Amino acid sequence: MVLGGGGSPTPKAEIIVQLGFVAAVLAWTWWAGRSASVPRPLLFFGAALVALPLIQLLPLPPVIWQALPGRELQLANLALVGAEDSWRPLSISPSLTLAGLLALIPAVGTMWAVSTLGHRDRRFLLLTIGLIALAGAGLGALQLAGGPEAFRLYEKSHRGWLTAFHANRNAAVDVLLIGSLAFAAWYAGDRKRAQDRRRAPLVLAALVVLLFAILLTGSRAGIALLLVAIGFGWLILFRTEVGRRTKQLLYGFTAIALGLLAIPFLLGSNPQLARVAERFDATGDARFPLWQDTVTAIQSFGWAGSGIGTFTEAFLPHESMEYLGPASPNRAHNDYLEFLLEAGMLAPLLIVLGAVVLFLMAQRAWKLSPHDNVLQLFAMGGLAIVALHSIVDYPLRNMAIACLAAAMAGLLTPSAGGSKGRKGRDG
Known part of the structure; x- marks a missing residue:
């Protein structure tokens, strides 16, 4: 979450994350791998994700x-150097697909490892x-x-x-x-903590700080998704027994959140807030022509695809001349179209x-691990945020978000030991 946020333009940071993951896997295998059991459906799903780029790298x-x-x-390009009859993989850029595979493995491994954790x-x-x-958020304030x-x-x-x-x-x-949902679920997941009047204001203060930080990112989709986070936050806190004071704090938090959404429009005289409000004018959004050209590229490559990580190479030959600009698009800004x-x-x-x-894992976990229901609601809410944001952006192309989403997928499984395991671990 700290070093995986640079994306493909910063491969050095991604390599650090990948090497760190190798070390973590070795430690996990020695410490918990022998006794840990990954749910079979999750094991097969992760294997299918890893198998995709591997298949695309096989020479044909x-x-x-x-x-x-x-x-x-x-x-045509290979014919210029007399290599048109050589064996080639399905991917039009094997090096980029290999990089995509290396970036995918930590996320899959995180999903498997989290699925083996107990309640505590x-x-x-x-x-x-x-x-x-x-x-x-604190670093963002310094920025x-x-x-x-x-x-x-x-x-x-x-x-800026x-x-x-x-x-x-x-x-x-x-x-x-997702961090705001994590605080809510952590607070609500312990009855003693949820009833502790001294801790509730601290959690509320953390949530308010995160709310201000969300606004100052200037992300239109992210600010809109705040409503999704608030909805799941209500589900999380009212899933457990909370006192009247906590409910009052929740009402206050919701009022603050809704007020923050209106601040950029009410206080347009502030330059930073005015910039946030201006970003909600989507009439000139470059995403629309980008999506049109991406659809053209999809029609060209058809059922085979171009290979994981090869968007730029597959897209640029199909970019419309009337939309050319100084910046070269590196993503489709719609993860579903790009995939x-x-x-x-x-x-x-x-x-x-x-x-x-x-869905099946979450349904099973909801029944077998009722003490983890707030954790499962957190995971559902976090994955919903990522899935919805993927319509207009590419969160899963970021290693930090991919591993975070994988961790939430792992939380949608029954905790190790089930309801009996909680007594043993917490006692």
Whole structure:
């Protein structure tokens, strides 16, 4: 969550995360791997995700890859150097697909590892997510106070906005939203803590700080998704028995959140808030022509796809001349369209498979681990935020968000030991 927010333009940071994951896997295998048991449906789903880029990297004879849709330009380029009859993989850029595979493995491993945790460890995970999100909000305050170049972790970053540990404000806002849900679930997950009057104001203060940070990212989708976070926050807090004071604080928090949504429009004289309000004018949004050209590229590559991580190479030949600009698009700003371009017919199959697996696992966990229901609501809310934001952005292309989403998927499983395990672990 700290080093995985740079995206593909900063491969050095991603390599650190990947190497760190290798070390974590070795430690986990030695410490818990022997006794840990990953639920079989989740095991198969993760294996299917990893298998996709591996299949796309398998060398194919010329008679097969040349017959794939969308390979005309690749064939013409290879013919210039006399390599048109060489064996080639399905991916039009094997190096980028390999990079996509290496970035995918930590997320899948995180999903599997979290699914083996017990109740106490899952609650500690929530607290960790919330605290890192809060630390990101603190870093974001320093970024805004220090100027456009202050405290930016990455060379390519959204200047003038709160980005926390990320290069992209849209990724930052996802972490802040999910962090607010994590605090709510952590607080509500312990009856003693939920009834403690001294802790409720602290949690409320953390939520208010995260709310201000969400607003200062300037992310339109993220600010709109605040309503989703509030809805799941209500479900989480009212799933447990909370006192009247806590309910009053929740009402106050909701009022503050709704008031914050209106501040940029009411106080337009403030330059920073005025910029936030101006961003909600989507009449000139470049996403619409970008989506049109992406659909054209999808039609060209058809059922085969172009290979995981190859969006830029597959998209640029199909970019409309009237929409050319100084900046070259590196993403489709719609993860579903981008996945369809890169994976072809396997994209909808994997999306449906993942939805079915997570739904069935969540349904089972809800019955077998009722003491973890607030944790499961947190995971549902967080995944809903990521899924909805993926319509207009690409949160899962960010390693920090991908691993965070994977952790939430792992929480949609019965905790280790079930309801009996809680007494043993908490006692």
